[in-house]
Amino acid sequence: MTERPRLTASEAAQRAGAAVAQGDGRFVALFADTDAAGDQLRYIVAAGGRLALISGVVEGPTPSLDRAAARWHEIAVSEQSGFQIAGLPQSPSPITPSDAEAYRSVGSPELSTVLYGPVRSGISEAVRWIIETAGEDFVAVHASFGFKNRGLERRFVGVPLESACLVAEEVSSATAASHASAFARAGEDACGIEAPVRAAAIRAILVEFERIHQHLDVLGKLADDASLSVGSAQTFAAKERVHRLLAEAVGNRFARGVITVGGARFDAFAGLSESCGRSLDALEREVCGVVDELFATPSWIDRLVATGRLSGEIVRAYGGVGPVARGSGVDNDARGLDGWLFTPQEGDAALATDGDALARARVRRAEIRSSFRLIRNALDAAPAGPHWVSFPTGGRGEGVARVESPQGELVYYVRFGAGIERVAIRSASFQNWPLFVPSLAGWIFTDFSFIEHSFGLIVAETDR
């Protein structure tokens, strides 16, 4: 990375704000950091298909970007680092109901407040929703995150670079390959090296398998929500088959312990190509058959259509990513950008415009199909050569990289000097959760799980 001119945090905020305001500009991340130059704020923005890092030294309060997309980031920075952001709303809630498109404001004394979580029925992650209701409808909903804060960004500090991907995988093991790939690429960016093509193929295959099993997880939960027990059982059985293929090919059902900085820990390509040769066709038939059957089940479709609708405008305002954004016609698939080797072809773009739970499910269905195609492309490319390159030790540098995880764009920032000094993670879930509350507007309690599952977000990578 080139030497950047020294800015103040306020100047950095101004530049970031200007970049976001332009044409295809989009706010991506904001985090606090302290290095030799002092306390800093670092903004990441996307423009022209690339990520740009804008850093500035903190001198007094920094003005808020005053954008919905940046609000959770600004709240997190001011709460966790103590750096003041001027112009933040007083309310500690990450989002207030007044932000929602069509929220009704009911000043009735008959409102009751329901604390939903962090321990909920079934098997679900720890998060709390504070729901104000007059009976069945959502009058106001507040998100309360942080129950699962495990200090994982701090845990990276001091870990040898060759082991650090194992920490990244723990952030969300369900999407371990995405996290490991994003960290590895950020580390490689900082070292000024590039992983060999064979390693890039291994990463692409594992990330696409991950997309398939996580999308099946979402569809299986949506089927279960509709009391479609056979459909749900069949969908989870299809998911199980994906995990079995991964266990056979790389030794772990979630493909942990494969990806590392510089490439892959071992030549997983051979195992993947052998297992895929044996069972990829049958797996694809089974997975696509079950998913087609779901979409041919009218009682399921009826439950999803129009539910939890989000307009493209609000998705853009909140900087939404992944299937949530693509369900509302906002396309920002990171696989098409940033030199990810195996990108979707024309016609693969999974876009829907209705913005409802059904649209998000349709996007996932289309992505499952294109993931199988991408896996085949990567296998057919059969890149020979090494699966790993060594990286220089004792170097200093910083790097940023992104990977299209099943939930959407996942961004890692890495800085090292004497070992790893700072890692910042902007997960797709962190960026998309603020959209959940507006999507509830006008719906009632029984719709909650449909809307929540249609988002398919992960609390583990939000809280970290």
Next chain:
Amino acid sequence: MSWIVRGLRGGILTTHYPHGPEEMPAQWRGVAKALAGARAQEYQLGAAACLSGAIVAQADEAHVLQERCFQCGACARVAPRAFGMSNDYELALVGADPSTTQDRLARRAASLGRSIMIRHVDAGSDFATDQEVQALFNPFYDINRLGIFLTATPRHADLLVVTGVVTHHMVESLKRTYAAMPDPKIVVAVGTAAASGSFYAADDVYGPVDRVVPVDVKVPGGPPAPLSILHALWVALGRTAARARETEA
């Protein structure tokens, strides 16, 4: 109608386990094991590569604290003559004496009557562990066939399944869930993070599950396979013996 046809055409997927054996693929990484006859240097190399401190290397031997192993395989990769990965999935760990523990657990399970109701708490998981618990209900494992069911309230629960290292914010919720369960109650800590705290920094999390509530059975894994969790439940119900746990002492 077509769901029924699809289901019938698929045949029976369900495992016979725990009534019959199952096999894991040859590549599958169970937990790390120390091999005899390597050099001290190699044992130290493996111990240094372990992020979660699962390996205690001595002069000419090493032993593995299984509850700390999260199956990454780093030790076996850097020191292949000193460490290997087992291929098994029956990884559940109980107190110092497995056979007396089995008696005790069996008596407790017998007092519960016939079916077993499970409550799940995510105390700070990596999400994959939750999905593997969920997988127990898919047709491949179908634990309902063993009389094990999920319940929505701790008041009806016999057995508490906890995933993830316990975070500061989840201590109270975990305590209250446990307190709300009727006696006798059984607790299973699922995954290396829940069992031992894995590689989490001591300052940033509260600790493993047994720092908050008494734990009967621990099953390591990152995440543990559904078969490993099923085995742990079977151990917790006193139906089979666990392996002895190697402690830090």
